Amino acid sequence: DTGVSQDPRHKITKRGQNVTFRCDPISEHNRLYWYRQTLGQGPEFLTYFQNEAQLEKSRLLSDRFSAERPKGSFSTLEIQRTEQGDSAMYLCASSKREAYEQYFGPGTRLTVT
Amino acid sequence: AQKVTQAQTEISVVEKEDVTLDCVYETRDTTYYLFWYKQPPSGELVFLIRRNSFDEQNEISGRYSWNFQKSTSSFNFTITASQVVDSAVYFCALSEAVPGANNLFFGTGTRLTVIP
Numbered sequence: 423d424t425g426v427s428q429d430p431r432h433k434i435t436k437r438g439q440n441v442t443f444r445c446d447p448i449s450e451h452n453r454l455y456w457y458r459q460t461l462g463q464g465p466e467f468l469t470y471f472q473n474e475a476q477l478e479k480s481r482l483l484s485d486r487f488s489a490e491r492p493k494g495s496f497s498t499l500e501i502q503r504t505e506q507g508d509s510a511m512y513l514c515a516s517s518k519r520e521a522y523e524q525y526f527g528p529g530t531r532l533t534v535t
Numbered sequence: 536a537q538k539v540t541q542a543q544t545e546i547s548v549v550e551k552e553d554v555t556l557d558c559v560y561e562t563r564d565t566t567y568y569l570f571w572y573k574q575p576p577s578g579e580l581v582f583l584i585r586r587n588s589f590d591e592q593n594e595i596s597g598r599y600s601w602n603f604q605k606s607t608s609s610f611n612f613t614i615t616a617s618q619v620v621d622s623a624v625y626f627c628a629l630s631e632a633v634p635g636a637n638n639l640f641f642g643t644g645t646r647l648t649v650i651p
Contacts, residue, residue, distance in 0.1 A: 464641030520568050522568050526580035
């Protein structure tokens with residue numbers, strides 16, 4: 423099995439710019455999750471898709487954040503008008519519908535200067 | 536509300552020692568899942584185990600063992616004969632067992648350093 427992949431691995435941007443991250447889940451997994459992890463903390467749930475439907479969003483996901491999974495395969499997470507507080511590791515995970523363990527990608531580390 | 540507490544922020548052991556990582560959880564759900572993940576220096580979270588709330592049998596996998604005690608809301612993880620490659624941050628996590636709502640709630644992690 424190819425694991426979950428994420429692109430880019432690192433992103434440095436200036437405050438106010440928009441950024442977009444991509445996640446490719448494990449091919450037979452129809453659930454896809456986005457989490458955010460800041461230094462010294464555990465990952466925090468942002469949003470989740472089952473196929474192309476976005477079924478749950480955390481209160482952490484402000485209006486500046488949007489996620490899509492247009493064909494039920496890869497997903498994108500966009501952050502508009504980035505702020506320094508958005509600096510974090512953004513993790514993507516996927517799972518099979520009938521199982522609950524989630525498999526994580528390597529993450530995209532965002533630094534907002 | 537769901538909460539996972541990992542009170543041990545950092546632990547250091549000498550290689551070959553046994554070490555136990557503590558995890559205490561809170562949930563109002565009667566059915567839930569508990570997990571342990573490993574995050575090595577490379578950063579990628581690695582799934583280690585999932586445990587159902589209705590199955591309190593302890594589990595052993597090689598040098599790893601898990602002790603689930605519903606009465607104390609604890610799900611502790613023991614590494615026997617630790618090795619340098621075990622050095623990582625270990626996260627305990629909790630998930631509701633409700634279809635369509637199984638996002639993970641993570642603790643803050645325990646950083647384990649195994650000294651050669």
